[in-house]
Amino acid sequence: MTTINDDGGTVRPGDGDAVERGMRLGSGSAVERGARPLLEVHGLTKTYRSKSVSARLRRANEVKALREVSFDVMRGETLGLVGESGSGKSTAASCVLRLTEPDSGSVTFDGVDVRALSKAELRRLRSRMQIVFQDPYGSLDPRFSVRELVEEPLLVHGLRDEKARRERALQMLERVGLSASQAELNAHAFSGGQRQRIAIARALVLNPELVVLDEPVTALDVSVQAQVLNLLTELQKELNLTYLFIVHDLAVAQYLCHRIAVMYLGEIVEMASSQELFDNPLHPYTVTLLMAAPVPDPDVMAGRRTALGTTAPAGSKPGPGCPLQPRCPVGMNRPECSSQRPLLREVAPGHLVACHYPGELKAAVAAPLANTAIPESPLNP
Amino acid sequence: MTTEGSTSTMSIDAARTPADQETLLDVRGLRTEFQTSRGRVAAVRDVSFTIRRRERLAIVGESGSGKSAMAMSIVGLIQPPGRVTAGEIRLGGTDLRGLPDRKLSEIRGNRISLVFQDPMSAFDPIRTIGAQMIENIRAHQPVSKGAARRQAADLLGEVGVTNASSRLADYPHQYSGGMRQRVLIAMALANSPELVIADEPTTALDVTTQAQVLELLDKLVTDRGAALMLITHNLGIVAGFCDTVKVMYAGQLIEESDSRALFAGAAHPYSRELLKCVLRTDRRQDGLLSTIPGTLPDPTQPFTGCSFEPRCPLGKGNPLCRGTEPPVVAVEGPHGTQLAKCHFAGQLELKEER
Numbered sequence: 001m002t003t004i005n006d007d008g009g010t011v012r013p014g015d016g017d018a019v020e021r022g023m024r025l026g027s028g029s030a031v032e033r034g035a036r037p038l039l040e041v042h043g044l045t046k047t048y049r050s051k052s053v054s055a056r057l058r059r060a061n062e063v064k065a066l067r068e069v070s071f072d073v074m075r076g077e078t079l080g081l082v083g084e085s086g087s088g089k090s091t092a093a094s095c096v097l098r099l100t101e102p103d104s105g106s107v108t109f110d111g112v113d114v115r116a117l118s119k120a121e122l123r124r125l126r127s128r129m130q131i132v133f134q135d136p137y138g139s140l141d142p143r144f145s146v147r148e149l150v151e152e153p154l155l156v157h158g159l160r161d162e163k164a165r166r167e168r169a170l171q172m173l174e175r176v177g178l179s180a181s182q183a184e185l186n187a188h189a190f191s192g193g194q195r196q197r198i199a200i201a202r203a204l205v206l207n208p209e210l211v212v213l214d215e216p217v218t219a220l221d222v223s224v225q226a227q228v229l230n231l232l233t234e235l236q237k238e239l240n241l242t243y244l245f246i247v248h249d250l251a252v253a254q255y256l257c258h259r260i261a262v263m264y265l266g267e268i269v270e271m272a273s274s275q276e277l278f279d280n281p282l283h284p285y286t287v288t289l290l291m292a293a294p295v296p297d298p299d300v301m302a303g304r305r306t307a308l309g310t311t312a313p314a315g316s317k318p319g320p321g322c323p324l325q326p327r328c329p330v331g332m333n334r335p336e337c338s339s340q341r342p343l344l345r346e347v348a349p350g351h352l353v354a355c356h357y358p359g360e361l362k363a364a365v366a367a368p369l370a371n372t373a374i375p376e377s378p379l380n381p
Numbered sequence: 382m383t384t385e386g387s388t389s390t391m392s393i394d395a396a397r398t399p400a401d402q403e404t405l406l407d408v409r410g411l412r413t414e415f416q417t418s419r420g421r422v423a424a425v426r427d428v429s430f431t432i433r434r435r436e437r438l439a440i441v442g443e444s445g446s447g448k449s450a451m452a453m454s455i456v457g458l459i460q461p462p463g464r465v466t467a468g469e470i471r472l473g474g475t476d477l478r479g480l481p482d483r484k485l486s487e488i489r490g491n492r493i494s495l496v497f498q499d500p501m502s503a504f505d506p507i508r509t510i511g512a513q514m515i516e517n518i519r520a521h522q523p524v525s526k527g528a529a530r531r532q533a534a535d536l537l538g539e540v541g542v543t544n545a546s547s548r549l550a551d552y553p554h555q556y557s558g559g560m561r562q563r564v565l566i567a568m569a570l571a572n573s574p575e576l577v578i579a580d581e582p583t584t585a586l587d588v589t590t591q592a593q594v595l596e597l598l599d600k601l602v603t604d605r606g607a608a609l610m611l612i613t614h615n616l617g618i619v620a621g622f623c624d625t626v627k628v629m630y631a632g633q634l635i636e637e638s639d640s641r642a643l644f645a646g647a648a649h650p651y652s653r654e655l656l657k658c659v660l661r662t663d664r665r666q667d668g669l670l671s672t673i674p675g676t677l678p679d680p681t682q683p684f685t686g687c688s689f690e691p692r693c694p695l696g697k698g699n700p701l702c703r704g705t706e707p708p709v710v711a712v713e714g715p716h717g718t719q720l721a722k723c724h725f726a727g728q729l730e731l732k733e734e735r
Contacts (some may be wrong), residue, residue, distance in 0.1 A: 084587035191676065192444070221443040221614060226658045226670035233669065248587065251660035255670070278662065292592040293662045294617025298641050300663060301621030 036111065037072035038242050039210055044069040044095050044105035065091045066102065067266045078236065078243040080257035082250060088266040089246045093212045096244065097129055098122060109210065127157045130203035134215035136195030140187040146173065147183040150201045157206060172201040176231060193224035197231065204235065213245045217252060229256060250293045254278055262286050265323045268344060272351040282347065282358035284330045330360045405575055405608050406432040411468035413454045422680040424450035426632035432576065437602055437609045439619040439640065442629035445677050448612050452578050456493055457485045473575065491521050494569035498581040500561035504553040510564055511549030518571050536567040540597050559590035566597045573605050580612045595622050616659050620644055628652045631678055631688040635722045642716030649721040650696065650729060651689045695725055
């Protein structure tokens with residue numbers, strides 16, 4: 001197996017801690033407890049406003065993409081941001097990389113305030129935080145060979161030595177499972193799964209510490225998806241990578257994530273370790289997502305019915321209460337749910353939930369999300 | 382699945398229940414080819430099957446397996462350089478392949494409804510949803526504009542679009558993906574089709590929306606008596622919404638089962654491997670995931686033997702699998718007969734143990 005960390009100093013001029021990072025090699029994916037998180041996100045808020053001249057229309061069309069979003073990610077850890085489209089998970093990741101400027105809140109990467117950096121400083125920092133996008137067809141320029149595509153970040157970050165660049169790119173391509181003979185082909189010659197491998201090679205060639213994975217396996221067939229997930233797991237162990245994983249597929253999230261934050265309309269509504277979240281989901285929205293995720297077992301599927309009646313439009317204006325309240329089977333008719341916004345609070349060690357009645361929906365569907373059938377229509381007593 | 386159960390080898394047609402009154406769609410020997418720069422490529426290779434009335438049938442396969450090409454062939458929507466080169470397609474006695482385009486397009490939308498993955502492409506972006514629904518209704522029913530408008534509003538309400546009558550005035554882009562999919566289903570409801578072909582109808586949708594759209598498709602079967610042909614790569618959806626399932630690989634049907642039987646134990650090694658790859662929310666999986674090594678065979682190369690042989694954990698390298706096209710074998714199990722195009726169907730457990 002190729003070691004790809006040993007020339008970290010060469011590929012990232014200006015980064016002084018190559019030695020320290022070299023030492024991390026082989027430490028496995030063990031999350032360093034008690035240490036300072038690699039990434040700290042606090043109180044991120046982002047509102048998109050329309051450009052209408054009328055103040056009334058401007059207010060009416062406001063979309064709160066993020067509301068007070070806070071989370072930490074430890075070194076070597078995978079945090080999943082889970083939610084449906086419009087939940088704000090991609091906006092949150094985009095703010096972390098400062099591809100989007102939030103209205104307020106802070107992003108701290110390895111002790112550095114990302115929002116306070118100058119352009120040049122930000123560019124240097126970006127070699128330590130990379131992203132892999134969902135669409136492997138749109139993210140790779142078809143005019144370049146895959147070797148050139150993987151070399152490009154090295155060039156951008158100042159590695160002038162052509163031979164070193166080429167060597168490093170080939171090494172990286174080999175590590176993600178492509179042969180040297182394929183390196184001179186253009187991206188269009190590759191299947192979706194292979195393209196995603198190339199995108200991963202491109203993201204990892206700079207030896208980043210944090211990798212944002214934005215739905216990296218969503219467009220792939222199930223057998224190919226498993227291959228790419230295996231690759232991501234292996235690379236994380238080998239390189240002690242930290243992943244911020246944006247995903248809507250809960251089964252994929254359960255497999256890859258150590259901890260999961262569930263987002264709804266721009267807010268984190270529940271956060272827990274992956275195991276705890278699936279064993280003991282407390283927020284009605286989490287329970288609904290779990291019930292709606294199809295599983296390949298006719299017996300489990302036989303009893304399931306969707307918990308939520310209608311879909312609220314993405315980013316719709318929530319009232320003063322809980323944003324889920326209009327479609328929540330638990331809170332639909334409860335006054336405090338419509339008048340008071342539930343705050344994210346810790347209900348068990350490491351398990352946070354923003355709900356006035358945590359756990360009630362789970363109790364209503366008679367616990368067994370796993371392996372046994374859920375009684376029909378428990379939500380319309 | 383059982384290994385003691387009787388297995389027998391028979392021709393594709395004899396292995397299936399004979400066509401009867403309950404048969405809605407009868408496809409025999411369908412072959413669809415595409416002319417490419419690298420030669421002629423068969424996307425659908427001699428596929429035969431039937432759909433019964435009210436049957437909820439899933440067609441499962443990975444991208445490139447030919448499932449969409451097969452569906453498009455059935456409704457006559459294969460565009461050049463593609464062409465249906467052989468086979469019979471009968472819908473309740475009507476031979477669809479022999480029909481002129483005009484007649485065929487009458488059947489689409491009337492007797493067969495189509496629901497696609499990207500509902501935007503099914504609409505005219507510069508006309509309101511209402512105008513398009515009214516046109517669709519009046520194309521198949523002799524009703525006044527006003528009556529068609531009322532019917533359109535009722536149908537939208539039925540599929541869960543709130544403020545239906547005012548939303549008729551909206552344009553397609555003002556609807557979300559899930560809502561557009563509902564409108565398509567509402568249009569299908571209007572014409573009470575006998576067959577609904579849905580090609581990955583929920584792939585672009587959120588999971589809660591997906592569940593709602595699938596319920597609506599289900600309603601077309603239970604309330605309106607349509608048969609459903611659901612093309613999907615999501616085996617969870619198959620488990621939840623389909624009675625029968627056909628697995629496609631490299632342009633051929635390689636397994637046909639009752640859906641309960643498939644999930645209890647697939648009869649073909651490919652289906653079996655595919656099921657192993659699926660991640661589930663109700664089970665935790667640690668360690669590396671099961672994968673299927675290799676890729677689909679190059680369709681420009683001539684096929685010999687079993688198309689899955691190079692990737693098959695049981696047959697890889699076996700001269701029989703490499704040299705002889707496998708027969709369709711009927712395997713009797715606790716959930717009924719399963720058909721598998723495999724030399725070793727019915728002996729998978731035995732082979733796997735060794």
